[in-house]
Amino acid sequence: MPSSGWLLALLAMLAGMALGSAVTTLQRRHRERQRRLQACAEMAAPCLLLHADGRILQANTAARRLLGAPLAHLDDLHLPAAARSWLDEHGGGGETRRCELNRPAAAPLSLRLEKRLADLDGQDAGLTWLLLHDISQEEDDARGQQLWREALQDSRLALFEYRLAPRRVYGRVLAADNVLGLPPGWVDIGFDTWLERVHPDDRDALRTMLEHPEQLATGSAYLEFRFRHGHGHWEWLEQRAQLCHEDGRVSAIVGLCQSISSRKHAEIELLRREQVFRTLVENADDVIARYDLNLCCQFINRSITRYLPLPRHEHLGKTLRQQGWPQGALDTLEPAFQAVLARHEARHLEVELDVFGKAATFSIHLIPELGAHGELVSILAIGREITELRLGSRLLADENAVMEMIANNQPLNDILTRLCRLVEAQRPQAVCSIMLLNEQKTELNLAAGPSLPASFSGFLHGLTIGPETGSCGSAVFSGERVVVSDIAHDPRWENYRYLALPHGLRSCWSTPIYSSSREMLGAFAIYYPTPRNPGKTELRLADRCTHLASIALERDRHEKQLYFLATRDGLTGLLNRRSFMEVGEAEVLRSKRYGHDLSIMMMDLDHFKNINDQHGHATGDQVLQHFATLCGNTFRHADIVGRLGGEEFGVLLPFTTLAEAGILAERLRTEVDGSVVMACGVAVHYTVSIGISSVFPDDKDIDGPLCRADTLLYQAKTLGRNRIRYDGDPPSLPLAG
Structure with a gap:
């Protein structure tokens, strides 16, 4: 028993020692594994430690940073199925594969996977190291290179x-x-x-x-x-x-x-266009200038020298006043420039200038020039002389005014005077006149010359026509324009220069005035105080004025003809019955107003019907015309004679007593009785009977005295014709017959 107990105790002790050693070994291996896993975690290259079934056991810091995964969420990372299959197929290490890995809350990642077997002292043969190589940047670089190559190619x-x-x-x-x-x-x-x-x-x-x-x-x-x-x-x-x-x-x-x-x-073309533009600007008739915000001139083209005495280069850096603009122009220009500075809006204005002694009108545009941000940087000024344009507008207005005067039957003298003023307004130094032919076409008389010296105008009446009779006489004689550039030396003025030179007239251009039927009417003359020849503009102006003068003269002639036809008898040229009665009414009223005498005659040709019957109406017309001529020769200029119908005539004798009227009547009766009219080879003798009356205080119109004179006329015919009857026989005048 003891021996067996000892043996059991010994075996138990050995078993305990073996078990303790095994536990110690396992603990040591676990610590080694943890150490290696920690070393893996500290590796610089991104790597994953995978289980045999593909689960991620560990990821180092670099891998977590690349994948963007928190330490507690490795389960959220899933390798693509193709990558897991690839891992299963290749047991060895060193193989690589490209894959796209989806990351939580981040963009997909392009990776090249490198598989390596883990060796943890033979204890973890089922584990696999997976090295991660980020190839996203490489792909981006490759894509950029491809795009660059394509860009270079195209x-x-x-x-x-x-x-x-x-x-x-x-x-x-x-x-x-x-x-x-x-x-x-x-x-x-x-x-x-x-x-x-x-x-x-x-x-x-x-x-x-x-x-x-x-x-x-x-x-x-x-x-x-x-x-x-x-x-x-x-x-x-x-x-x-x-x-x-x-x-x-x-x-x-x-x-x-x-x-x-x-x-x-494009730059060359731009430079070419800029050069063309500069050439155009430099040679433009317009004045083109640029001013800074202090209104100092930065640029101005050469046209300025035609209007201001300052040399072109001296305008630069100077203000408007320093440039020498007249005060009248500055009063208009400076406020306009200030308005552009204040409002940044373009302005247009017109300025009157005295350019070297000559009036000129300018149209000026002020244009704001803006910078890239809309700020005002300068002002561009473009000035164009519009003197001729304004004169043309004024000329057109004046011509329309003259035509309106002609249409309204204004007096001819007023129309011709307006024509002279028209030319003088266009050419301030000019002095104009219009000379008209008399009815006999032998002399010229001054019809209009408002600016001519009065002492010179007196010499322009009854001017003869000839090759050396001044400008107007020569122009009418030749039928062509005559230009005398210097009166002091031209032979056509030899006999007249002593009249013109003392009045400051040195040159004269005369243009003949024709009617529409090419009948010579007169001449239009332009005088200048200096020797000179006309320009094309002045010649055109003279032609336009002579044309207007021709229209006015023809219209006046036509109006006179119409008035004559409306107021005169077409056969004898005496007043017709209507006009005679109108004039008679006016004369009666005037005589009663001023208390002067007015006598009235009624006259009738004796046996005029027999003349028509025996010799024909043509002979009778000649007898009537002959009688009208005798009336014109017998009566005074102030007396008014009219044909009242057929062979009956009337006479108004203003400021004439009954006795004075009787003397005139007897003179006419004697002339008629002693004359013979030769008509169609036949000698015709005729007589006249006359009745004379005076206007009485109680006469209100012409009807009373005219009826009395008519009654006296028929008394004369009843008493035997060829005699005169009165309102009472004047004691100093013996009765006829």
Whole structure:
């Protein structure tokens, strides 16, 4: 028993010792495993420790940072099924595979997986190390390189490397072909060959850069030059160069070239247009100037010298007042400029100037010039002389006014005077006159000359017509315009210059005035105080005025003819019955108003019907005309004779007593009785009977005295004709018959 107990005790002790040793070994191995797992966690490369079934047992810090997974959420990470299958198929280590790994709350990750078997003292043979290689950046770089290659292929960019030691130029075939149209052999050539294709004007700049790169203080350079394209034309290149250093010295220059031919051609065209614009501005008739915000002149073209005495270059930097603008113009210009400064709005105005003694009108536009941000930077002023335009407008208005005067039957003298004023308004130094032919077409008389000296105007009545009778007489004589540039020396003024020169008249241009039927009517003259010849504008002005004068004269003649036909008897030219009665009413009222005498005659040709019956109406018409002529020769200018109908006539004798009227009547009766009318080869004798009455105080109109005279007329016919009857026989006048 004892021996067996001891043996059992010994066996129990040995068993306890073995068990303790085994536990100690397991503890030691667990601590080693933990140490290795901790070492794995501290590895710099991202790695995962996988169980045989694919579960993630451990992930180091780098892996967690790459995967973006918190320490407590490893279960959220799942390898793709394809990756797990790959792990199962490959038992050995060293294999790699690419996969896309989805991360919680992050973008997918591109990885290259590297499988390595774990060796933890043979105790963890079922474990696998999985190294993670992030290839996302590599793919991005590859994608960027591909995009860059595609961009270079489709763009007009080329990259060249100038290697200084071998003096060679290297480039890509694609770039050289795209940009420069060069064959493959041109991607590796010498400097000299390269420079030969550079434009001679640009060659020195490129050569300097290649031969003296140390002068590029900033390490880069910008250069534009022309290169002979493979197709033969010049291609403009923009090159941005960067120095490359090796062992502390410049070894190469990398130049990125871009074709800028389109831009250069556009710039050249822009420069050409700018040059054309500058040429136009410099040679424009308009005055073009630019002023800064202090109203100082920054630019002005050469046209200003035609209007201001200051030389062109002296205008620069000067204000409006310093430029010499007249005060009247400044009173208009300065407020307009200030308005543009205040409102940034364009303004238009007209300014009257005295230009070297001559009045001129300018149309001026002030245009605000704005900067890139809408701020006012300057004011552009464009001035155009519109003197002729304004004169033309005024001329048109004056011509319309003259035509309106003609249409309204204004007095001819007023119309012709307005014509002279019209020309004098257009040409301030001019003095105008209009001379008209008399009815006999032998002399010229002054019809209008409002600005002529009065002492000179007196000589212009009864001016004879001839080749040496001044300008107007010569123009009417020749039927053409006569221009006398200097009265003091022209032979046509030899007999008249002593009249013109003392009155300051040195030149005279005369234009004949014709009717529409080419009948000579007179002459239009323009005098000047200085010797000179007319310009085209002045000649056109004279032609327009002579045309208007012709219209006025013809209208006046037609009006007189119409008035004559309306108021006169067409056969005898005496007043017709209506006009005679109207004038008679006026004369009766005037005699009663002023208390002067007025006598009235009624006359009738004796046996006039027999004359018509025996000799015909043509002979009778000649007898009537003969009697009208005798009346014109017998009665005074103030007496009014009218044909009242057939062979009956009436006479108004203002300021004439009954006795004085009897004397005139007897003179007429005697002339008629003693005359013979030769008509159609026949001698015709006729007589006249006359009745005379006076206006009495109680007569209210002409009807009373006219009826009394008519009654006396028929008494004379009843008493035997060829006699005179009165309102009472004047004691001093014997009765006839």
